[in-house]
Amino acid sequence: MSLIHTWLPAATPDSDNPLQIIAAEGPYLYTRDGQKLYDAISSxxxxxLGHRHPLVKESLEAQLKIFEHHLPANAYNATIEQLSTLLVGIFTQMDKVIYASDGSSAIEIAMKLSYETRVLQGEAKRCKYLALSGAYHGETIFTLGVCGIANYTQNYQALISQNLFIEDIVYVDSPQDPAWDNAPFASEKLEQFFNQHASQITALLIEPTVQGAAGLKIISRDYLRKLINLARAHGIHIIADEIMVGLGRLGYFSVTKELLGSEPDLVCFAKHLTAGSIPMSSVVVNRSISDIYRKHKQIFPHSHTHSCNSLAAAVAVDYLSLLHNSDILADVRVAETILIEFNIKLKQRFAFISKARAIGAIAAWELNLAAKSMKQIVALAHSLGIHLRPIGNIVYLLPPIYNILEDLKVLLPKIEILFEKLQEPAKG
Amino acid sequence: MSLIHTWLPAATPDSDNPLQIIAAEGPYLYTRDGQKLYDAISSxxxxxLGHRHPLVKESLEAQLKIFEHHLPANAYNATIEQLSTLLVGIFTQMDKVIYASDGSSAIEIAMKLSYETRVLQGEAKRCKYLALSGAYHGETIFTLGVCGIANYTQNYQALISQNLFIEDIVYVDSPQDPAWDNAPFASEKLEQFFNQHASQITALLIEPTVQGAAGLKIISRDYLRKLINLARAHGIHIIADEIMVGLGRLGYFSVTKELLGSEPDLVCFAKHLTAGSIPMSSVVVNRSISDIYRKHKQIFPHSHTHSCNSLAAAVAVDYLSLLHNSDILADVRVAETILIEFNIKLKQRFAFISKARAIGAIAAWELNLAAKSMKQIVALAHSLGIHLRPIGNIVYLLPPIYNILEDLKVLLPKIEILFEKLQEPAKG
Structure with a gap:
């Protein structure tokens, strides 16, 4: 399990050589001991947009002239209405947005919304959730109930509710993999599974095409489409967790809508939403859900203090507008083909790469190396001016996207040098 | 249940006449239809500090020159170290801080930390939590498991884990109430309860002296002290939820430390932390907890993207410094005596006030009025230039504190006028 330095220090951090960051600019982090490191996992x-993009500064300064944040209860403003309109406008069937600050809280909201509509419709027994093996949807205890990675859940078993998981997922190396659009699908087995369990399941949670915490694993688009269709046929809601993949990472606003061609019941966005400046997450709500609340004259009570924070909303409006009015999304789709070609070359050269994956502005390599070598990789990458953060034995690139095509020209040759150095016989 | 307008609109909000806010300055909200409303519940x-306090603008502009946010994993910076030092410095036994964005997430972290130390020490059976009847600690599903208010939990019963609750809490009207420092305490009954259940309880959660969502109910300090002592004697951790009361609302940095004279195992702060500008919450950790992680060489894995957000941290450092270097905290304690005297007068004048409470910069009045009249109160208050948000039949003031003594001179006479108007015979 990746060690997470959430212990912040009064004096010295309890952690292995934490980086002390003194400045950040564009894609670079600058450390106290003089390193200039490319932030290759986009923090x-x-x-x-990397660090200190002018858009963030200008949005915040403009919003600071109006207000930072006012209560979201029975009150609204033009900025949050504009943001809601932009988010809803990604889809055709959505009409409401609910905001929180953490990604985990967005998933909680989506899971609560799905279940509460069951209660309102007299189907309270639909109280289980269905997720995928390898899934990660947050680290609050309820979202750990749909986490398919044992490392995150093992110490909390007594607290976590039991849900259902789909195994036998069809993974691909990239969208050029034949299985991307033509996946083997155990229809009979899955049909049986749904026949047996669907009446107790309220929602299926998916990470559309990329399971991040599992190690940037890419799921066949065809497989996901078939799974969604099957779940829908059994009256199960679809919750799309686009917290990592949405709003640009794969070259689309919504991966579920644009790459899978499907409109989920609930879509969660977070990380890219404010370009990594201010905490904000959102749940975009399909009329399939909101109409049930209207019918029952019920308001969804979930009262995060900073829901609709205006500073966050201002940056989000400007970031989404930039995606609309620039070539960034198209560039990411070009980057994908560059990364796929790069991977073919790498796999031929380096036998210790057991898997090489790429989609959007993400590349990941599973390495046949001992744990000790993974620590060396991070140090070697630092010596080449790149900050990596492997997940187990998986090294990956997930760079800022605003200048992705230029950045790859510098980054990819360095990754090749990194792998060359790894191939050299170890010194002691 | 108070209706919460979390449905944000693409076009028109699904809500009763929401306020459209166009500006905010100091304690005032300005609406599109020309109202200037005192934000009497501090959003x-x-x-x-109210809205657009210069401190917030200056902190954010200064931090924007460095960076907005970088990954918190195995990385830190001077700002977050400074903030952690300030938070830890409120206490004598604390040495670590963990950050999230939502208050709910801070409570989740505290609850997870408490339980994980049990697992690390071979006491995994201590998997229940103890909370107080009337408690509110957030609205993620796990925190709803320690919510003692049925309105928030009723539609989610099938999802919520069962915990234990203390009933028969001793409430007071103010710190001048004799029971504040001398509470009847059902020692024998509670001792029996703890003897029976303590071995399965990991932590007791408390809202130190004020239960917010329950209607700003004030708990006897003596009662809380006795309860904490009893829980401690049975090896139960204390989690203090100071999300609403901490960092100034009652005139203290930490209510548990300064007003109860006790250092909890875990303390959660949020709302005041960034003066309501940027979402940030924090969990301050006692060595009683952090030493167990050190002993087991275990790092707590809870990976909120925006943990340690630097824009939030910059404002928090400056806000805490302001509390140290101004008279605000002392003013709040003076405000408390003004509010207590005001309540004595009000109760004599208005028979429909069944309870009048005050502590710190909080006053609350339970009114014997029909639900219809509560809507009229909000409208009447608007006509007097005050934005209130009653909880059930409880009207309360919880104003910004930076100018509290001046503000009360304007607010209290208006509250008196409001109550006078309520006493007039209804027209139709």
Whole structure:
């Protein structure tokens, strides 16, 4: 399990050589001991525009002239209405947005909304959730109930509710993999599973095409489409967790809508939403859900203090507008083909790469190396000016996307050098 | 249940006449239809400095020159170290801080930390939590498991884990109530309860002296002290939820430390932390907890993207410094005596006030009025230039504190006028 430095220090951090960051600019982090490091995982996947992009500064300064934040209860403003309109406008069947601050809280909201509509419709027995093996949807205890990665859940088993998981997922190396659009699908087995369990399931949660925490694993689009169709046929809601993949990472606003061609009942966005500046998450709600609340004259009570925070909303409006009015999304789709070609070359050269994956602005390599070598990789990458953060034995790139085509020209040769150095016989 | 307008609109909001806010300045909200309203509940209890206080603007502009946010994993910076030092410095036994964005997530972290130490020490059977009747600690499903208010939990019963609740809490009207420091305590009954259940309880959660969502109910300090001592004697951790009361609302940094004279195992702060500007919550950790992680060489894995957000941290450092270097906290304690005297007068004048409570910069009045009249109260208050948000039949004031003594001179006479108007015979 990746060690997570959430212990922040009064004096010294309890952690292995944490980086002390003194400045950040564009894609670079600058450390106290003089390193200039390319932030190759976009600070946990949330900085599509890198650090200190002028858009963020200008949005915040403009919003600071109006207000930072006012209560979201029975009150609204033009900025949040504009953001809601932009988010709803990604889809054709959506009409409401609910905001929180953490990704985990967005997933909680989506899971609560799905279940509460069951209660309102007299189907309270639909109280289980269905998720995929390898899934990650947050780390609050309820979202750990749909986490398919044992490392995150093992110490909390007594607290976590039992849900259902789909195994035998069809993974691909990239969208050029034949299985991307033509996946083997155990129809009979799955049909049986749904016949047996569907009446107790309220929602299926998916990470559309990329399971992040599992190691940037790519799921066949055809497989996901078939699974969604089957779940829908059994009256199960679809919750799309686009917290990592949405709003640009794969070259689309919504991966579920644009790459799978499907409109989920609930879609969660977060990381890219404010370009990694201010905490904000959102749940975009299909009329399939909101109409049930209207019918029952019920308001969804979930009262995060900073729901609709205006500073966050201002940046989000400007970030989404930038995606509409720039070539960034198209560039990401070009980057994907560059990364796929790069991977073919790498796999031929380096035998220790057991898997090489790429989609959108993401590349990941499973390495046949001992744990000790993974620590060396991070140090080697630092010596090449790149900050990586492997997941187990998986090294990956997930760079800022605003300048992706130029950045790859610098990054990819360095990754090749990194792998060359790994191939050299170890010194002691 | 108070209706919560979390449905944000693409076009028109599904809500009763929501306020459209066009500007905010100091304690005032300005609406599109020309109203200037005193934000008398501090935008859901989070704006101690009101709106657009220069401190917030200056902190954010200074931090924007460095960076907005970088990954918190195995990385830190001077700002977050400074904030952690300030938070830890409120106490004598604390040494670590963990950050999230939502208050709910802070409570989740505290609850997870408490339980994980049990697992690390071979006491996994201590998997229940103890909370107080009337408690509110957030609205994620796990935190709803320690919610003692049925309105929030009723539609989610099948999802919520069963915990234990203390009934028969001793409430007071103010710290001048004799029971504040001398509460009847059912020692024998509670001792029996703890003897029976303590071995399965990991932590007791408390809202130190004020239960917010329950209607700003004030708990006897003596009662809480006795309860904490009893729980401690049975090896139960204390989690203090100071999300609403901490960092100034009652005139103290930490209510548990300064007003109860006790250092909990875990303390959660949020609302005041960033003066209501940027979402941020924090869990301050006692060595009683952090030492167990050190002993087991275990890092707590809870990976909110925006943990340690630097924009939020910058404002928090400056807000806490302001509390240290101004008279605000002392003013709040003076405000408390003014509010207590005001309540004595009000109760004599208005028979429809069944209870009048005050502590710190909070006053609350339970009214014997029909539901219809509560809607009229909000409208009447608007006509007097005050935005209130009653909880059931409880009207309360929880104003910004930076100018509290001046503000009360304007607010209290208006509250008196409001109550006078309520006493007039209804027209039709």
């Amino acid at each position: 946990w996947w949330c900085k599509p | 859901w209890w989070c704006k101690p």
